[in-house]
Amino acid sequence: MANYARIKKGIVSRYIRRGMILLFEFESLVDVWKLIIGNIIIINIMLSIMIVFFQRRDPKTVWTWLLVLYFIPVFGIFIYFILGQDYRKSKMFKVKEMEDTLHYSVARQERFFAERTKGMESLYIYNYIKLIRYNLNSGASMFTVYNKIAIFNNGRDKFKNLISDIRSAKRYIHIEYYIIKNDYLFDALSKELILKARQGVEVRILGDGMGVRFMPKYKWEQLKSEGIKVGIFFPAMLGWINPRMNYRNHRKIVVIDDYIGYIGGFNIGKEYIGADPRFGNWRDTHLRLTGESVLSLEVRFALDWNYSVKENLFADPKYNINDMYDEFINNLKKRSHEICCVQIIASGPDSSTKQVRNNFIELFGGAKHHIYIQTPYFIPDEAVLSALIVAVRSGIDVRIMIPCKPDHPFVYWATLSWAGTLLYEGAKVYTYENGFLHAKTVMVDSKCACVGTANMDIRSFELNFEVNATIYDEETTEKLENDFINDISLSKELTVEIFEKRGFIRRFKEQFSRLLSPLL
Template sequence: MFLGLLATFSSFIFIFNLSLSITIIFLERKSPQSTYAWLLFLWMIPILGFLFYLFFSQNLTKRKIFKYNTLENVRYSLLLRQQRRSLSQIITIDPNSPLEKYRHSIEFHLNVSQAMYTNNNLVNIYTDGKAKFDALFDAMESATSSIHVEYYIIKYDSLALRMMDILTRKALDGVEVRLLFDAMGGRYLPKAVLERLESAGGQIGKFFPSKIKMINLRVNYRNHRKIVVIDGTTGFVGGFNVGNEYLGRNPKMGYWRDTHLKIQGSSAHELQLRFLLDWRASSSENLTIDGDSQTKYFPAIPQRSGAGIQIVSSGPDRKNQQIKQGLLRMINNAESYILIQSPYFVPDESILEALKIALLSGIDVRLMIPNKPDHVFIHWATLAYVGELIEYGAKVYIYENGFLHAKTIVVDDAVCSVGSCNFDIRSFSLNFETNAFIYDSSISRSLKNVFVEDMKHCTYYNKEVYSQRGHIVKIKESISRLFSPLL
């Protein structure tokens, strides 16, 4: 009897897994890496594999989530055409322009991401949580028209409550306040705190909420962006979420080392546009950008000498992985050095191959990763990938002074990128991300100096140290790397 039931159950599992495998191969159209990893997981751990597939593998590709209305589309298309012509004229008139080297990168982001290039931006760099939140809260306090806030994670603690108090007061003062957060990242915010803001006139938006409280089947495809826009003229973008942990108050993680930018200039308009598109997809408000609202949310900004910036967003709803492809262009254009900081380094083959080519071409490639992992499997996969690059001559540094969460890359004292996108497959293809691509030697040198300063708090992870790791570590690395497309 028991053997008969076991045989029936085994046959059911076999047929079920076979059907699911056919779906993954022929209907999902995932990358070969991801397909192989899912098939291996399904057949190694049948029941658990299916549950993981249910929670982690839903396909959003080609779904139109963020929409312009007809009038907005016409206007933005006109602006893009004008900028393409203007960019060509700049290069033609002044072939020695610093834009010449990165002209094709700028054009790429214009064509693929519709990312406007602006060069009148003032930029402040924050690498410490207290300094970042002091600057953010000061900007919020000075708001007179609108405050738009978008974060992946908002904790329920004193820092988050301080922010909510400011937003509530400003809403009572008549400032338009909109708060958007990822439904998973903000799931612990009490209803009473949100209702207090709403009763003051503020509005709340949740990205991909679940119909079942505290359970969300969309574990993937989260809004990982961190954007704040004040009065349409000042924007914040980078790696910090909202919570005491990001002030270094979590004993387990210690000091929190992150990188965030305050941008004053026309690129704040691009952050505003990104927020409004995300808001439209996440709230019931029928917000249209025209007439008075266009003047309000996109006020005139003085033309001045400043940093050249493009705000680039990517997500699983698009065929192109815009941020990753922009990073690839930066790596491929490098002539002297590449500096990368990322809490997770789980690249796909294209990024890995580009870095190997850079190393074999004599480029100084340096990577900095944290010593304190907040996701163990990703940490072991990271060590496997950096170990491979060490064999090619990469210099790897393990940050020891707490947790390194910065997502930055600097190339040749000339161009850099800062934002929410990690150097991993999840950020490249599964999450909604936003990065600032900056074409400015002064800011690039400043971020290089930040990297050099951080090196003082690092252990140099060279080939000798890597080769001395034990057999258990090697097994962990191998298993984690095998499933890295799912991490």
């Protein structure tokens, strides 16, 4: 009985101590709150000076932040520290050995195109030489010729094929996703990955700190105990709370044995296979690549992995790039594979070049007949919007397809507002009604397409790490355009007459969200 009393007394004392600590922390938070309230004007002025004079931002973004700070004086400060800080440090994302080899290969390929451009007038890709060379020079995006592409619009089909490819892996499996959720889809993939790890296949999984924040730690530990390596990009500092909303790794990449690659919009979670009633059918676009372009995906994965885990894969001979230019020339001589030209382009806050955005602008500017766009979020910057307006006014058939329902309310209302701008210019706008549209595709003139992880919004252009495949192939582009045309039958056309009938509340939501566009 005495022991029980001592134990009870100890427990009570422990709770008292914890209560005192919490009370002290509460008092500290109150003091901090009082300090902020008492000095709100000075804090706003200091932040304003920092934003205007010490950060290289777009003027529209500067004005938006000033509006937030002065119209929402207290909470605006917290919003700024969550969304407004600049973490751009390009050196953090580089691996010198890989960079030197890649730049050498790019320089040699650039000379190849420069010396032979005059003799390429009759070739299909001649109309896109400017875009190819731009991607080479500004983004070190190797031009690949021999590839094969399979298109997936349904998550169940995509993951069925992915699991089949995982089962065939002999050397390594590299997986990178923005969102990885703790549900039965992840459990099914984990089971297959564990089996391959036990067979001696090297398995690496890289997730984004925001996108995997709800994954229990024991799940990662279970994979590690089986020999699977796990990396987290910009991990959360406070458990589930991650104050770094910007600079997220939005890429979705899988590479298997240097030969098979996946890129597109599907993440890992039950909603992506249409099993979440909130969204219903999930309409997305994902590519399965085989051929030369897969090596470019592996380079991208290796850079992200090196930053997150500090393991340089290219120091290991089994992941050696060798000379990508030599492989390009050898394949040209062999002509032993299916011709489908692809460039893997990547962009992010680690680069001053808005590679994905500029790729879109060049595609829009070179259009001769039509431009088809599918995107869940349409919040273009001034350059992209101007390129599309010029295209419409030049007689180009511009069609944009967006979702009929929101997954992020402010983004959705801003999307409708910007889509309305193009609608008034003469573009055709459709809202996809058969579930949720998450595809990120651009098709031009049935000749060239761009598919990947980047949305048609400022966040994808400037704040997130993205990767797309630019495809110079008529057959693949026509397949993507046929999917777009089929989706029109499952959509409603948003006409000017319908758009004009919006009520006051909806107009207010759209206009307010539009003002916040640089931050969304």
